[in-house]
Amino acid sequence: MRDSTDTSDAAAKAPHGIAEVARSAGVSSRTLRHYDAIGLLPATAVGDGGLRRYDDRALVRLQRILLLRGLGLGLPEIRRVLDGEQDDVTALTAHVTWLERERDRIARQLAAVRTTITRIEQGEDMNTTDTFDGFDQSKFKQEVSERWGADAWDRGASWWESKDATAKAAFQAEQRAIASDAAALAASGDGPASPAGDALARRQFAWLAEATPPTELTADRFRTLADMYVQDERFTHAYEWAGAGASRALRDAMHALADRGL
Template structure:
């Protein structure tokens, strides 16, 4: 798929530079280079200085990678899926069906929250059915088990229940402090591989490691969690309350740390 040199012909075949692709897809150039290095998304052409360029087919593949990451698949699983399928249209049609289900679920959640606001303002009693329409916490359990093993959810739940009230408050306070620092990082415009971003990512790793055995908190899992902070609204709000761009700044910092090695 790759040309060894970026000749005029190669550039014509691959009109999209890495900076353009990264900006449009909402990922870092470092992430694209990592995808290239592991063979998940090889650049179509590489010119002098290692400048990567991509053709339209590569853009389609990246779109599918991002969609599959949104479904919670790790990079090895995504590569197996993509390499085992030849028909992009069929695969993307399946993605469309999933996205439509997500759109409907979000619409129901939005309506439920608006109803809750109205009832609070008007002093009306809550209705359990309306209040939780579109909220399915069992989906969390299924996603965690599919990603990280059948007992991952139960182990996490047991860990949380083993903590006393003070420990739980301290854990939650650290998460809020990380969110505030992520918002500050976003506002500063510091690069994902800056000292500030590195410190933030290491702090997030230490926070996650409290509940996850160190041997299981791999670079791939760390990246997957980072992506979830941006792609899954159930996680995004835990950081974006502190300031716009907080979840993306944290994600990029975590990716950069994972790329360097945890």
């Protein structure tokens, strides 16, 4: 049986009660108990009356959980990301970069919508530059056209627009899951040709093949895409938010698969 003094000391080192944490984080106490039960966010200590208590490190872990949930990751994927990346500062710094970019993009969209409202109210003419600032979904169009032909972008755009909201969400969720697997591979130290590396590369190939005709997704194109994940910061961040080294681990695994033959 645990000594009551030990229990009191442990609780004293965990100053944040479950009710306080739940209220501040905007989640329910039931959610925190569930996170504890599945090992995602263990309580630091259990105080008087069996109430869970948390220390500062637990608060940091919960912040990261909420950030990853906001990206659409499921709880098993979140646990793999957190358990594979022990450096909270590095992981949070990468996430800050992503959040800042999202903030800037949303700020531009907000300004564009406000401008539209003002012009409608005042009967002013619209212009495409102001109206669609922040909505630049074709920012990669030039690169795609230069690498794979003038109609490659249009085919991809048509494919995307043909999908309903559920299918689009599933496609995006799969990309995030691949990012978490890449981060786990980077943290594990396994090589790109290991079973985990092979599985990651094949999962990425299957994801890309959804939008690219099989005859066009050649080994050379697969390698080129892999290099872009490291060389172009816009692509890098699509994977690196999940953990340091994720984009490189994915690139190396893709190269290894291409070398063996797709």
